[in-house]
Structures are given as structure tokens and as C-alpha cells.
Amino acid sequence: SAMEKKIFGISIKYLSLLVLVVQNSMLVIVMRYSRIVSDVKYFTSTAVFFAELFKLVASLCLYYLEDPETIKSNGFKYLLHQIFGTDSWKMFIPAFLYTLQNNLQYRAVSLLDPATFQVSYQMKILTTALCSVILLKTILGAVKWTSLFMLTAGIALVQLDSTSSTQTPSAKTGTINKFQGLVAVGFACLLSGLSGVYFELVLKTTSKSVWLRNVQLSLYSLVPATLGILLVDGSDISKNGFFYGYTIWTFGAIMCQSLGGLVVAVVVKYADNILKGFATSISIILSCFLSIFIFDFKVTLPFTIGTVLVIYSTYLYGTVPDKRKAPLPNEETNYNVKIAPSG
Numbered sequence: 001s002a003m004e005k006k007i008f009g010i011s012i013k014y015l016s017l018l019v020l021v022v023q024n025s026m027l028v029i030v031m032r033y034s035r036i037v038s039d040v041k042y043f044t045s046t047a048v049f050f051a052e053l054f055k056l057v058a059s060l061c062l063y064y065l066e067d068p069e070t071i072k073s074n075g076f077k078y079l080l081h082q083i084f085g086t087d088s089w090k091m092f093i094p095a096f097l098y099t100l101q102n103n104l105q106y107r108a109v110s111l112l113d114p115a116t117f118q119v120s121y122q123m124k125i126l127t128t129a130l131c132s133v134i135l136l137k138t139i140l141g142a143v144k145w146t147s148l149f150m151l152t153a154g155i156a157l158v159q160l161d162s163t164s165s166t167q168t169p170s171a172k173t174g175t176i177n178k179f180q181g182l183v184a185v186g187f188a189c190l191l192s193g194l195s196g197v198y199f200e201l202v203l204k205t206t207s208k209s210v211w212l213r214n215v216q217l218s219l220y221s222l223v224p225a226t227l228g229i230l231l232v233d234g235s236d237i238s239k240n241g242f243f244y245g246y247t248i249w250t251f252g253a254i255m256c257q258s259l260g261g262l263v264v265a266v267v268v269k270y271a272d273n274i275l276k277g278f279a280t281s282i283s284i285i286l287s288c289f290l291s292i293f294i295f296d297f298k299v300t301l302p303f304t305i306g307t308v309l310v311i312y313s314t315y316l317y318g319t320v321p322d323k324r325k326a327p328l329p330n331e332e333t334n335y336n337v338k339i340a341p342s343g
């Protein structure tokens, strides 16, 4: 079955989680570095657009490789029908939400140091839980609620402390940047929970392949990504050009973000969201560690206690299994059921 699929003798499940840990740490470091490496600041809205474009090409290839025979024998019209037909419109919603989230992520990472960003972004576990309760009818027990509040406390502790760790020229701009950065993280967390749960809902209540869903997702994301370019940086781009301020690190950030989207899809398919949570909390340790060396990040006692609380609560949350009130409408256990092209 799909669950036991292996590459080089390692199950895809654990391989995907390992890649997610490394990708998550790399993303924050590379994204942050790409923003501070040069005085000339590139337009992040264009980076979001290119990440989606790259993901679209990769997802199309993966979708084709999943079942080349069916696509070859049914032809281009069949492919178009698969991408745009029936309930394809459902991906419009997460496409819009994820694009906004990805833009906010750039903003937050530009204003906050990587460690603060990484830890406060863990708040998405809380928003994901709330959205699961509301949309997926997940029931959370006492342990899970407790661990969620512990997570919030841990994040608050990290935030309270880290005025000393902002690397901005003056303390005043530092505080303003930090506040704006945290607001961006807050909204990104809300969007992450909402779009993640919505994607899961669609994936679990329909039978389309995860790569087909990702083709739709990234294709539709190009629309809000273009809107973002026009609305946010439009006038500056017409003055300076699309690739103004781009460095090799910008391409690194774009690649990391694309890879992230693809890995999240694999993790959702072969593992689950709980394991995804574990992986991201492990990557906090990794990026904190790297930040100490790369960005001269100062680790203080409240920061350490807060980080321990975040990681412990994530662990606690993950050890208790999910309870669900009722099965989802039309729930199918195998997400990869291939449906014959209809009429």
C-alpha cells in the first residue's frame, strides 16, 4: 500500500518528515538572509509568485508520473478536465488564503529574527486546532487543550523576553518592527490553520490525487499572487523592474518555499498533521542553533524556558490521539482512488 512505499529502503513517511525538518529550518534562515544580505530589497510579492510557478511545474510532473498511462491514453483534454473540471473551484479558497499567508511570512521574516519568527509561528498549531474543531468536527480532550494553552504561554514568554535579541539599529525601530512582525505572524497563523484544515477537508471528502490538488492549488494561486504583485509592489516594479534586488539567496528562498509546499503535501499524504507538528518543533531547535552562529542570536533564560514549553506542549499534544465525533461526509480512506474519466 501507499503507506509502506519506500525510497532507498527508507519509508516515505519518515523521509518526508526528515525533509520537512531540514526544509523548515532552511526556509527561515535562507528567507531571512535573503532579506538582509543586500541593502537593495527585492520585491517579496514576486518571490511568492515564482514559488507558486515552480510548484505548479513540479506538481504537474509528479501528477503525470503518478499514472502516466492514464494521462497518455486519455490525452490533453482529459488532463484539462481533471484540472479544471467538477469540484476544481474548491481549491480557489486555499489558493487565496495560502498566497496571503506566504506574503505575510516574508513580511514577518523581514521584521523578526529567525528564532522569534519560528517560535511565534508555532501558534499555527493553536489556530489549526480551532479550525479543526469548527470545520472537521474534531473533539479535543483536556490534555490537548492544556497543551495548547501551554504552547501559548511558551510563545508569550519568548516574546516578552526577546527585545534584547532584535538586531535593528535603534531600540525604537526595533520595537515597532517587532510589533509589526508579530502582527504579520498572527495573521499568517490564522491563515495557516484555516487553509490547512480546508485543504485537509477537501482531500478527505473527495477522491482526487494529492498532486492533482496541488496542481489546482498552485495554478489558482497565480491569480492572487499576481494581484499581490500589482497591489503591493506594482508602482515600484514598473520603476525598477521585476528582478530588482534579486540575489542568489532570493532564488534560494523561492526554492525553499516551493519545496516546503511539496513536502507538506507528501507529509499530509503519507504521515499526518500531528507528525507535521513534531517535525516543525524539532526544526525550531535546529534554526535556533543555526541562528546563534549565523545571526549572532542571543539565547536568554526566558527564551529557553519558552522554547522548552513550546516543544513539550507540541509533544504532549501529539501523544494523545484525535477523537472525531462523526465521519466526514463521503469520507474515503484511500485518497488515491483513481476515478475513470466521466462521459
Ligand code: C5P
Residues within 6 Å of the ligand: 055, 098, 099, 102, 124, 192, 193, 196, 199, 214, 217, 257, 260, 261, 262, 264, 265
Ligand atoms: O506554515 P504552514 O505549514 O501552514 O505552511 C504551509 C505551506 O505549504 C504554505 O507555504 C503553502 O503554500 C504550502 N502548501 C502547498 N501545498 C499544499 C499545502 C500547503 O504548497 N497542499
